[in-house]
Amino acid sequence: MTEPLSHGEKLVEINDVELCIETFGNPANPAILLIDGATASMLWWETELCERIARDGRFVIRYDNRDTGRSTGYPPGRPGYTYTDLAGDALGILDALEIDRAHIVCRSMSGGIGLIMGVDHSDRVESLTFVSTSTGEDGLPPSSDEVTSGIPADPDPADPGAVVDFVVASAKACSGGSPYFDERATRALVERDVARTRDIASTLVNHYAMSFDGSSRDFASVKAPTLVVHGDHDPVCPLPHGHALRDAIPGATLLPLEGAGHDLPKPLWDVFVPALLQHTGGRR
Incomplete structure:
Protein backbone atom coordinates (compact mmCIF):
# COMPACT_ATOMS: atom_id res chain seq x y z
CA MET A 1 0.00 0.00 0.00
CA THR A 2 1.33 3.45 -0.93
CA GLU A 3 2.03 5.69 2.05
CA PRO A 4 -0.21 8.80 2.07
CA LEU A 5 1.75 11.95 1.27
CA SER A 6 0.20 13.96 4.11
CA HIS A 7 0.58 12.67 7.64
CA GLY A 8 -2.18 15.00 8.84
CA GLU A 9 -2.19 18.12 10.97
CA LYS A 10 -1.06 17.86 14.56
CA LEU A 11 -0.49 20.24 17.44
CA VAL A 12 2.94 20.11 19.06
CA GLU A 13 4.15 22.01 22.12
CA ILE A 14 7.27 24.01 21.33
CA ASN A 15 8.76 26.81 23.39
CA ASP A 16 5.70 26.83 25.67
CA VAL A 17 3.29 27.40 22.78
CA GLU A 18 1.20 25.14 20.56
CA LEU A 19 2.10 25.04 16.89
CA CYS A 20 0.11 23.24 14.24
CA ILE A 21 2.28 21.33 11.77
CA GLU A 22 1.69 19.05 8.81
CA THR A 23 4.24 16.89 7.01
CA PHE A 24 4.27 15.28 3.58
CA GLY A 25 6.29 12.39 2.23
CA ASN A 26 8.95 10.10 3.59
CA PRO A 27 10.77 11.37 6.73
CA ALA A 28 13.93 9.65 5.47
CA ASN A 29 14.13 12.11 2.57
CA PRO A 30 15.84 15.52 2.76
CA ALA A 31 13.65 17.87 4.78
CA ILE A 32 12.22 21.12 3.44
CA LEU A 33 10.71 23.47 6.04
CA LEU A 34 8.25 25.97 4.55
CA ILE A 35 7.77 29.21 6.51
CA ASP A 36 5.20 31.74 5.38
CA GLY A 37 4.92 35.48 5.84
CA ALA A 38 2.80 37.99 7.73
CA THR A 39 -0.73 36.83 8.64
CA ALA A 40 -0.37 33.70 6.47
CA SER A 41 -1.08 30.26 7.85
CA MET A 42 0.48 27.12 6.41
CA LEU A 43 -2.46 26.75 3.99
CA TRP A 44 -0.84 29.38 1.78
CA TRP A 45 1.77 26.72 0.98
CA GLU A 46 -0.92 24.88 -0.94
CA THR A 47 -1.43 21.17 -0.28
CA GLU A 48 -0.97 20.36 -3.96
CA LEU A 49 2.37 22.17 -4.01
CA CYS A 50 3.56 20.35 -0.88
CA GLU A 51 2.52 17.01 -2.36
CA ARG A 52 4.28 17.73 -5.62
CA ILE A 53 7.56 18.51 -3.85
CA ALA A 54 7.18 15.44 -1.61
CA ARG A 55 6.61 13.16 -4.61
CA ASP A 56 10.02 14.21 -5.90
CA GLY A 57 11.87 12.85 -2.89
CA ARG A 58 11.58 15.50 -0.23
CA PHE A 59 10.09 15.46 3.26
CA VAL A 60 7.98 18.63 3.33
CA ILE A 61 6.97 20.43 6.53
CA ARG A 62 4.54 23.32 6.73
CA TYR A 63 3.16 24.95 9.87
CA ASP A 64 1.08 27.75 11.31
CA ASN A 65 3.19 30.53 12.79
CA ARG A 66 1.99 31.99 16.07
CA ASP A 67 -1.19 34.02 15.62
CA THR A 68 -2.17 32.11 12.46
CA GLY A 69 -4.31 29.05 11.87
CA ARG A 70 -4.54 26.61 14.77
CA SER A 71 -1.37 27.75 16.54
CA THR A 72 -1.23 29.75 19.76
CA GLY A 73 -2.60 33.25 19.54
CA TYR A 74 -2.17 36.43 21.57
CA PRO A 75 -4.50 39.37 22.27
CA PRO A 76 -4.93 41.63 19.24
CA GLY A 77 -2.18 44.22 19.12
CA ARG A 78 -0.16 42.52 21.87
CA PRO A 79 1.97 39.75 20.37
CA GLY A 80 4.08 38.12 23.06
CA TYR A 81 6.98 37.26 20.78
CA THR A 82 9.67 38.66 18.49
CA TYR A 83 11.27 37.63 15.22
CA THR A 84 13.86 35.66 17.19
CA ASP A 85 11.10 33.74 18.96
CA LEU A 86 9.59 32.77 15.61
CA ALA A 87 12.98 31.53 14.45
CA GLY A 88 13.17 29.52 17.66
CA ASP A 89 9.81 27.97 16.79
CA ALA A 90 11.16 26.83 13.42
CA LEU A 91 14.15 25.24 15.13
CA GLY A 92 11.83 23.65 17.69
CA ILE A 93 9.82 22.02 14.92
CA LEU A 94 12.99 20.48 13.52
CA ASP A 95 13.83 19.22 17.01
CA ALA A 96 10.34 17.75 17.47
CA LEU A 97 10.69 15.89 14.17
CA GLU A 98 14.25 14.79 15.04
CA ILE A 99 15.71 16.61 12.02
CA ASP A 100 19.29 17.80 12.44
CA SER A 108 7.94 37.53 2.45
CA MET A 109 8.14 38.60 6.13
CA SER A 110 9.65 35.26 7.14
CA GLY A 111 12.80 36.18 5.23
CA GLY A 112 13.91 37.60 8.57
CA ILE A 113 13.42 34.18 10.15
CA GLY A 114 15.57 32.65 7.42
CA LEU A 115 18.24 35.28 8.07
CA ILE A 116 18.33 34.51 11.79
CA MET A 117 18.52 30.78 11.13
CA GLY A 118 21.15 31.16 8.43
CA VAL A 119 23.42 33.35 10.57
CA ASP A 120 22.84 32.20 14.15
CA HIS A 121 22.00 28.55 13.51
CA SER A 122 23.93 27.72 10.35
CA ASP A 123 24.58 24.20 11.63
CA ARG A 124 20.85 23.45 11.21
CA VAL A 125 20.51 24.89 7.70
CA GLU A 126 21.36 22.90 4.57
CA SER A 127 20.18 25.62 2.21
CA LEU A 128 18.06 28.75 2.15
CA THR A 129 15.41 29.83 -0.32
CA PHE A 130 13.96 33.33 -0.05
CA VAL A 131 10.65 33.91 -1.87
CA SER A 132 9.29 37.44 -2.42
CA THR A 133 11.38 39.04 0.30
CA SER A 134 13.95 41.79 0.75
CA THR A 135 17.08 42.96 2.53
CA GLY A 136 15.08 45.95 3.76
CA GLU A 137 17.93 48.30 2.93
CA ASP A 138 17.46 51.98 2.18
CA GLY A 139 17.13 53.07 -1.42
CA LEU A 140 15.06 50.16 -2.70
CA PRO A 141 11.78 50.98 -4.47
CA PRO A 142 8.79 51.26 -2.13
CA SER A 143 5.61 49.25 -2.48
CA SER A 144 3.51 50.45 -5.38
CA ASP A 145 0.36 52.50 -4.87
CA GLU A 146 -1.78 49.65 -6.20
CA VAL A 147 -1.09 47.66 -3.01
CA THR A 148 -2.71 50.19 -0.67
CA SER A 149 -5.33 51.37 -3.14
CA GLY A 150 -6.50 47.82 -3.79
CA ILE A 151 -6.91 46.84 -0.15
CA PRO A 152 -10.21 47.80 1.54
CA ALA A 153 -10.61 49.13 5.05
CA ASP A 154 -9.89 46.72 7.88
CA PRO A 155 -12.85 44.36 8.33
CA ASP A 156 -14.86 43.59 11.44
CA PRO A 157 -13.19 40.41 12.77
CA ALA A 158 -16.59 39.22 14.00
CA ASP A 159 -17.85 39.11 10.39
CA PRO A 160 -16.19 36.12 8.66
CA GLY A 161 -17.56 37.11 5.26
CA ALA A 162 -16.05 40.58 5.53
CA VAL A 163 -12.73 39.07 6.61
CA VAL A 164 -12.72 36.74 3.61
CA ASP A 165 -13.48 39.62 1.24
CA PHE A 166 -10.68 41.66 2.82
CA VAL A 167 -8.05 38.91 2.55
CA VAL A 168 -9.02 38.07 -1.04
CA ALA A 169 -8.82 41.75 -2.04
CA SER A 170 -5.45 42.02 -0.29
CA ALA A 171 -4.14 38.96 -2.11
CA LYS A 172 -5.35 40.35 -5.43
CA ALA A 173 -3.65 43.69 -4.79
CA CYS A 174 -0.42 41.93 -3.82
CA SER A 175 -0.51 39.90 -7.04
CA GLY A 176 0.44 43.08 -8.89
CA GLY A 177 -2.02 42.48 -11.70
CA SER A 178 -0.52 39.08 -12.40
CA PRO A 179 -2.33 37.23 -15.19
CA TYR A 180 -2.06 34.12 -13.03
CA PHE A 181 -4.08 35.38 -10.08
CA ASP A 182 -6.99 32.97 -9.51
CA GLU A 183 -9.61 34.76 -7.45
CA ARG A 184 -11.91 31.74 -7.17
CA ALA A 185 -9.17 29.45 -5.86
CA THR A 186 -7.92 32.19 -3.54
CA ARG A 187 -11.38 32.70 -2.07
CA ALA A 188 -11.77 28.97 -1.42
CA LEU A 189 -8.40 28.90 0.35
CA VAL A 190 -9.23 31.97 2.44
CA GLU A 191 -12.59 30.55 3.47
CA ARG A 192 -10.87 27.40 4.75
CA ASP A 193 -8.21 29.48 6.46
CA VAL A 194 -10.63 31.79 8.28
CA ALA A 195 -12.75 28.81 9.40
CA ARG A 196 -9.78 27.08 11.08
CA THR A 197 -8.13 30.13 12.64
CA ARG A 198 -8.22 30.46 16.44
CA ASP A 199 -8.48 34.26 16.55
CA ILE A 200 -8.74 36.06 13.25
CA ALA A 201 -8.58 39.48 14.94
CA SER A 202 -5.07 38.66 16.17
CA THR A 203 -4.07 37.18 12.82
CA LEU A 204 -4.90 40.43 11.04
CA VAL A 205 -2.68 42.65 13.20
CA ASN A 206 -0.17 40.90 15.43
CA HIS A 207 2.64 40.11 13.00
CA TYR A 208 2.78 43.79 12.14
CA ALA A 209 2.92 44.70 15.83
CA MET A 210 5.77 42.41 16.92
CA SER A 211 9.35 43.46 17.55
CA PHE A 212 11.62 42.98 14.54
CA ASP A 213 14.76 42.19 16.48
CA GLY A 214 16.72 40.53 13.67
CA SER A 215 17.84 43.68 11.89
CA SER A 216 21.39 43.61 13.30
CA ARG A 217 22.18 40.43 11.41
CA ASP A 218 23.97 40.69 8.09
CA PHE A 219 22.93 38.82 4.94
CA ALA A 220 26.61 38.74 3.96
CA SER A 221 27.17 36.37 6.90
CA VAL A 222 24.90 33.70 5.41
CA LYS A 223 26.98 30.68 4.42
CA ALA A 224 24.28 28.27 3.23
CA PRO A 225 23.65 27.87 -0.52
CA THR A 226 20.92 30.38 -1.27
CA LEU A 227 18.24 30.67 -3.94
CA VAL A 228 16.28 33.92 -4.29
CA VAL A 229 12.87 33.60 -5.97
CA HIS A 230 11.09 36.80 -6.95
CA GLY A 231 8.14 37.76 -9.14
CA ASP A 232 8.70 40.44 -11.74
CA HIS A 233 5.20 41.85 -11.02
CA ASP A 234 5.73 42.06 -7.24
CA PRO A 235 4.16 45.36 -6.08
CA VAL A 236 5.05 44.84 -2.40
CA CYS A 237 8.77 44.24 -2.88
CA PRO A 238 9.50 45.15 -6.51
CA LEU A 239 12.04 43.02 -8.36
CA PRO A 240 15.05 45.20 -7.37
CA HIS A 241 14.51 43.85 -3.84
CA GLY A 242 15.25 40.37 -5.21
CA HIS A 243 18.35 41.66 -6.99
CA ALA A 244 19.56 43.30 -3.77
CA LEU A 245 19.03 40.11 -1.79
CA ARG A 246 20.92 38.03 -4.34
CA ASP A 247 23.79 40.51 -4.31
CA ALA A 248 23.90 40.64 -0.50
CA ILE A 249 24.38 36.88 0.02
CA PRO A 250 27.67 35.38 -1.20
CA GLY A 251 27.07 32.96 -4.06
CA ALA A 252 23.30 33.40 -4.13
CA THR A 253 21.36 32.90 -7.36
CA LEU A 254 18.17 34.63 -8.49
CA LEU A 255 15.17 32.93 -10.10
CA PRO A 256 12.86 35.62 -11.52
CA LEU A 257 9.27 34.44 -11.95
CA GLU A 258 7.81 36.07 -15.03
CA GLY A 259 4.26 37.20 -14.40
CA ALA A 260 4.25 36.57 -10.63
CA GLY A 261 3.47 39.21 -8.03
CA HIS A 262 4.09 38.81 -4.31
CA ASP A 263 2.70 35.29 -4.56
CA LEU A 264 3.67 31.93 -6.00
CA PRO A 265 0.93 31.20 -8.55
CA LYS A 266 0.19 27.62 -9.56
CA ARG A 283 22.01 17.20 0.59
CA ARG A 284 20.87 15.67 3.86
Whole structure:
Protein backbone atom coordinates (compact mmCIF):
# COMPACT_ATOMS: atom_id res chain seq x y z
CA MET A 1 0.00 0.00 0.00
CA THR A 2 1.33 3.45 -0.93
CA GLU A 3 2.03 5.69 2.05
CA PRO A 4 -0.21 8.80 2.07
CA LEU A 5 1.75 11.95 1.27
CA SER A 6 0.20 13.96 4.11
CA HIS A 7 0.58 12.67 7.64
CA GLY A 8 -2.18 15.00 8.84
CA GLU A 9 -2.19 18.12 10.97
CA LYS A 10 -1.06 17.86 14.56
CA LEU A 11 -0.49 20.24 17.44
CA VAL A 12 2.94 20.11 19.06
CA GLU A 13 4.15 22.01 22.12
CA ILE A 14 7.27 24.01 21.33
CA ASN A 15 8.76 26.81 23.39
CA ASP A 16 5.70 26.83 25.67
CA VAL A 17 3.29 27.40 22.78
CA GLU A 18 1.20 25.14 20.56
CA LEU A 19 2.10 25.04 16.89
CA CYS A 20 0.11 23.24 14.24
CA ILE A 21 2.28 21.33 11.77
CA GLU A 22 1.69 19.05 8.81
CA THR A 23 4.24 16.89 7.01
CA PHE A 24 4.27 15.28 3.58
CA GLY A 25 6.29 12.39 2.23
CA ASN A 26 8.95 10.10 3.59
CA PRO A 27 10.77 11.37 6.73
CA ALA A 28 13.93 9.65 5.47
CA ASN A 29 14.13 12.11 2.57
CA PRO A 30 15.84 15.52 2.76
CA ALA A 31 13.65 17.87 4.78
CA ILE A 32 12.22 21.12 3.44
CA LEU A 33 10.71 23.47 6.04
CA LEU A 34 8.25 25.97 4.55
CA ILE A 35 7.77 29.21 6.51
CA ASP A 36 5.20 31.74 5.38
CA GLY A 37 4.92 35.48 5.84
CA ALA A 38 2.80 37.99 7.73
CA THR A 39 -0.73 36.83 8.64
CA ALA A 40 -0.37 33.70 6.47
CA SER A 41 -1.08 30.26 7.85
CA MET A 42 0.48 27.12 6.41
CA LEU A 43 -2.46 26.75 3.99
CA TRP A 44 -0.84 29.38 1.78
CA TRP A 45 1.77 26.72 0.98
CA GLU A 46 -0.92 24.88 -0.94
CA THR A 47 -1.43 21.17 -0.28
CA GLU A 48 -0.97 20.36 -3.96
CA LEU A 49 2.37 22.17 -4.01
CA CYS A 50 3.56 20.35 -0.88
CA GLU A 51 2.52 17.01 -2.36
CA ARG A 52 4.28 17.73 -5.62
CA ILE A 53 7.56 18.51 -3.85
CA ALA A 54 7.18 15.44 -1.61
CA ARG A 55 6.61 13.16 -4.61
CA ASP A 56 10.02 14.21 -5.90
CA GLY A 57 11.87 12.85 -2.89
CA ARG A 58 11.58 15.50 -0.23
CA PHE A 59 10.09 15.46 3.26
CA VAL A 60 7.98 18.63 3.33
CA ILE A 61 6.97 20.43 6.53
CA ARG A 62 4.54 23.32 6.73
CA TYR A 63 3.16 24.95 9.87
CA ASP A 64 1.08 27.75 11.31
CA ASN A 65 3.19 30.53 12.79
CA ARG A 66 1.99 31.99 16.07
CA ASP A 67 -1.19 34.02 15.62
CA THR A 68 -2.17 32.11 12.46
CA GLY A 69 -4.31 29.05 11.87
CA ARG A 70 -4.54 26.61 14.77
CA SER A 71 -1.37 27.75 16.54
CA THR A 72 -1.23 29.75 19.76
CA GLY A 73 -2.60 33.25 19.54
CA TYR A 74 -2.17 36.43 21.57
CA PRO A 75 -4.50 39.37 22.27
CA PRO A 76 -4.93 41.63 19.24
CA GLY A 77 -2.18 44.22 19.12
CA ARG A 78 -0.16 42.52 21.87
CA PRO A 79 1.97 39.75 20.37
CA GLY A 80 4.08 38.12 23.06
CA TYR A 81 6.98 37.26 20.78
CA THR A 82 9.67 38.66 18.49
CA TYR A 83 11.27 37.63 15.22
CA THR A 84 13.86 35.66 17.19
CA ASP A 85 11.10 33.74 18.96
CA LEU A 86 9.59 32.77 15.61
CA ALA A 87 12.98 31.53 14.45
CA GLY A 88 13.17 29.52 17.66
CA ASP A 89 9.81 27.97 16.79
CA ALA A 90 11.16 26.83 13.42
CA LEU A 91 14.15 25.24 15.13
CA GLY A 92 11.83 23.65 17.69
CA ILE A 93 9.82 22.02 14.92
CA LEU A 94 12.99 20.48 13.52
CA ASP A 95 13.83 19.22 17.01
CA ALA A 96 10.34 17.75 17.47
CA LEU A 97 10.69 15.89 14.17
CA GLU A 98 14.25 14.79 15.04
CA ILE A 99 15.71 16.61 12.02
CA ASP A 100 19.29 17.80 12.44
CA ARG A 101 19.47 19.90 9.29
CA ALA A 102 16.86 21.13 6.82
CA HIS A 103 16.41 23.18 3.70
CA ILE A 104 14.64 26.37 4.79
CA VAL A 105 12.18 28.09 2.44
CA CYS A 106 10.88 31.43 3.73
CA ARG A 107 8.43 33.77 2.06
CA SER A 108 7.94 37.53 2.45
CA MET A 109 8.14 38.60 6.13
CA SER A 110 9.65 35.26 7.14
CA GLY A 111 12.80 36.18 5.23
CA GLY A 112 13.91 37.60 8.57
CA ILE A 113 13.42 34.18 10.15
CA GLY A 114 15.57 32.65 7.42
CA LEU A 115 18.24 35.28 8.07
CA ILE A 116 18.33 34.51 11.79
CA MET A 117 18.52 30.78 11.13
CA GLY A 118 21.15 31.16 8.43
CA VAL A 119 23.42 33.35 10.57
CA ASP A 120 22.84 32.20 14.15
CA HIS A 121 22.00 28.55 13.51
CA SER A 122 23.93 27.72 10.35
CA ASP A 123 24.58 24.20 11.63
CA ARG A 124 20.85 23.45 11.21
CA VAL A 125 20.51 24.89 7.70
CA GLU A 126 21.36 22.90 4.57
CA SER A 127 20.18 25.62 2.21
CA LEU A 128 18.06 28.75 2.15
CA THR A 129 15.41 29.83 -0.32
CA PHE A 130 13.96 33.33 -0.05
CA VAL A 131 10.65 33.91 -1.87
CA SER A 132 9.29 37.44 -2.42
CA THR A 133 11.38 39.04 0.30
CA SER A 134 13.95 41.79 0.75
CA THR A 135 17.08 42.96 2.53
CA GLY A 136 15.08 45.95 3.76
CA GLU A 137 17.93 48.30 2.93
CA ASP A 138 17.46 51.98 2.18
CA GLY A 139 17.13 53.07 -1.42
CA LEU A 140 15.06 50.16 -2.70
CA PRO A 141 11.78 50.98 -4.47
CA PRO A 142 8.79 51.26 -2.13
CA SER A 143 5.61 49.25 -2.48
CA SER A 144 3.51 50.45 -5.38
CA ASP A 145 0.36 52.50 -4.87
CA GLU A 146 -1.78 49.65 -6.20
CA VAL A 147 -1.09 47.66 -3.01
CA THR A 148 -2.71 50.19 -0.67
CA SER A 149 -5.33 51.37 -3.14
CA GLY A 150 -6.50 47.82 -3.79
CA ILE A 151 -6.91 46.84 -0.15
CA PRO A 152 -10.21 47.80 1.54
CA ALA A 153 -10.61 49.13 5.05
CA ASP A 154 -9.89 46.72 7.88
CA PRO A 155 -12.85 44.36 8.33
CA ASP A 156 -14.86 43.59 11.44
CA PRO A 157 -13.19 40.41 12.77
CA ALA A 158 -16.59 39.22 14.00
CA ASP A 159 -17.85 39.11 10.39
CA PRO A 160 -16.19 36.12 8.66
CA GLY A 161 -17.56 37.11 5.26
CA ALA A 162 -16.05 40.58 5.53
CA VAL A 163 -12.73 39.07 6.61
CA VAL A 164 -12.72 36.74 3.61
CA ASP A 165 -13.48 39.62 1.24
CA PHE A 166 -10.68 41.66 2.82
CA VAL A 167 -8.05 38.91 2.55
CA VAL A 168 -9.02 38.07 -1.04
CA ALA A 169 -8.82 41.75 -2.04
CA SER A 170 -5.45 42.02 -0.29
CA ALA A 171 -4.14 38.96 -2.11
CA LYS A 172 -5.35 40.35 -5.43
CA ALA A 173 -3.65 43.69 -4.79
CA CYS A 174 -0.42 41.93 -3.82
CA SER A 175 -0.51 39.90 -7.04
CA GLY A 176 0.44 43.08 -8.89
CA GLY A 177 -2.02 42.48 -11.70
CA SER A 178 -0.52 39.08 -12.40
CA PRO A 179 -2.33 37.23 -15.19
CA TYR A 180 -2.06 34.12 -13.03
CA PHE A 181 -4.08 35.38 -10.08
CA ASP A 182 -6.99 32.97 -9.51
CA GLU A 183 -9.61 34.76 -7.45
CA ARG A 184 -11.91 31.74 -7.17
CA ALA A 185 -9.17 29.45 -5.86
CA THR A 186 -7.92 32.19 -3.54
CA ARG A 187 -11.38 32.70 -2.07
CA ALA A 188 -11.77 28.97 -1.42
CA LEU A 189 -8.40 28.90 0.35
CA VAL A 190 -9.23 31.97 2.44
CA GLU A 191 -12.59 30.55 3.47
CA ARG A 192 -10.87 27.40 4.75
CA ASP A 193 -8.21 29.48 6.46
CA VAL A 194 -10.63 31.79 8.28
CA ALA A 195 -12.75 28.81 9.40
CA ARG A 196 -9.78 27.08 11.08
CA THR A 197 -8.13 30.13 12.64
CA ARG A 198 -8.22 30.46 16.44
CA ASP A 199 -8.48 34.26 16.55
CA ILE A 200 -8.74 36.06 13.25
CA ALA A 201 -8.58 39.48 14.94
CA SER A 202 -5.07 38.66 16.17
CA THR A 203 -4.07 37.18 12.82
CA LEU A 204 -4.90 40.43 11.04
CA VAL A 205 -2.68 42.65 13.20
CA ASN A 206 -0.17 40.90 15.43
CA HIS A 207 2.64 40.11 13.00
CA TYR A 208 2.78 43.79 12.14
CA ALA A 209 2.92 44.70 15.83
CA MET A 210 5.77 42.41 16.92
CA SER A 211 9.35 43.46 17.55
CA PHE A 212 11.62 42.98 14.54
CA ASP A 213 14.76 42.19 16.48
CA GLY A 214 16.72 40.53 13.67
CA SER A 215 17.84 43.68 11.89
CA SER A 216 21.39 43.61 13.30
CA ARG A 217 22.18 40.43 11.41
CA ASP A 218 23.97 40.69 8.09
CA PHE A 219 22.93 38.82 4.94
CA ALA A 220 26.61 38.74 3.96
CA SER A 221 27.17 36.37 6.90
CA VAL A 222 24.90 33.70 5.41
CA LYS A 223 26.98 30.68 4.42
CA ALA A 224 24.28 28.27 3.23
CA PRO A 225 23.65 27.87 -0.52
CA THR A 226 20.92 30.38 -1.27
CA LEU A 227 18.24 30.67 -3.94
CA VAL A 228 16.28 33.92 -4.29
CA VAL A 229 12.87 33.60 -5.97
CA HIS A 230 11.09 36.80 -6.95
CA GLY A 231 8.14 37.76 -9.14
CA ASP A 232 8.70 40.44 -11.74
CA HIS A 233 5.20 41.85 -11.02
CA ASP A 234 5.73 42.06 -7.24
CA PRO A 235 4.16 45.36 -6.08
CA VAL A 236 5.05 44.84 -2.40
CA CYS A 237 8.77 44.24 -2.88
CA PRO A 238 9.50 45.15 -6.51
CA LEU A 239 12.04 43.02 -8.36
CA PRO A 240 15.05 45.20 -7.37
CA HIS A 241 14.51 43.85 -3.84
CA GLY A 242 15.25 40.37 -5.21
CA HIS A 243 18.35 41.66 -6.99
CA ALA A 244 19.56 43.30 -3.77
CA LEU A 245 19.03 40.11 -1.79
CA ARG A 246 20.92 38.03 -4.34
CA ASP A 247 23.79 40.51 -4.31
CA ALA A 248 23.90 40.64 -0.50
CA ILE A 249 24.38 36.88 0.02
CA PRO A 250 27.67 35.38 -1.20
CA GLY A 251 27.07 32.96 -4.06
CA ALA A 252 23.30 33.40 -4.13
CA THR A 253 21.36 32.90 -7.36
CA LEU A 254 18.17 34.63 -8.49
CA LEU A 255 15.17 32.93 -10.10
CA PRO A 256 12.86 35.62 -11.52
CA LEU A 257 9.27 34.44 -11.95
CA GLU A 258 7.81 36.07 -15.03
CA GLY A 259 4.26 37.20 -14.40
CA ALA A 260 4.25 36.57 -10.63
CA GLY A 261 3.47 39.21 -8.03
CA HIS A 262 4.09 38.81 -4.31
CA ASP A 263 2.70 35.29 -4.56
CA LEU A 264 3.67 31.93 -6.00
CA PRO A 265 0.93 31.20 -8.55
CA LYS A 266 0.19 27.62 -9.56
CA PRO A 267 0.96 28.09 -13.28
CA LEU A 268 4.56 28.91 -12.29
CA TRP A 269 5.11 25.83 -10.14
CA ASP A 270 6.59 24.19 -13.22
CA VAL A 271 9.38 26.77 -12.91
CA PHE A 272 9.63 26.96 -9.12
CA VAL A 273 9.52 23.27 -8.18
CA PRO A 274 12.33 22.04 -10.47
CA ALA A 275 14.52 24.93 -9.31
CA LEU A 276 13.82 24.10 -5.66
CA LEU A 277 14.52 20.41 -6.23
CA GLN A 278 17.81 21.21 -7.93
CA HIS A 279 18.73 23.61 -5.14
CA THR A 280 17.97 21.04 -2.44
CA GLY A 281 19.26 17.98 -4.26
CA GLY A 282 21.91 15.70 -2.87
CA ARG A 283 22.01 17.20 0.59
CA ARG A 284 20.87 15.67 3.86
